[in-house]
Amino acid sequence: MTKYINMFLSGAPGILSQIREQLNASDWKGLKTSSHSLKTQLKYMGVSSAVDLAFTIEQQCGDLKDLDQLPALVGQLEEKTNLAIAELKEELTKL
Secondary structure (H helix, E strand, O other): OHHHHHHHHHHHHHHHHHHHHHHHHOOHHHHHHHHHHHHHHHHHHOOOHHHHHHHHHHHHHHHHHHHHHHHHHHHHHHHHHHHHHHHHHHHHOOO
């Protein structure tokens, strides 16, 4: 369990950074790919609300639909993922 938590903790912040950069650059293809990658990691950690956000971002980028909603969705994704990171770091201290 510790191994997988550490993998998430080391990978998720970098993917979040990529997502923000891709959003700012209007790189919809890259944003779709990064959201998919983060979604998979979030599933493993059981962060279902963030999984749903990542899925929505992925879909909207793929369909090039409702792109004006992406800044708010990415902000929510960052918030929920960062909360999960903080909680998992706390959990690691208990293991």
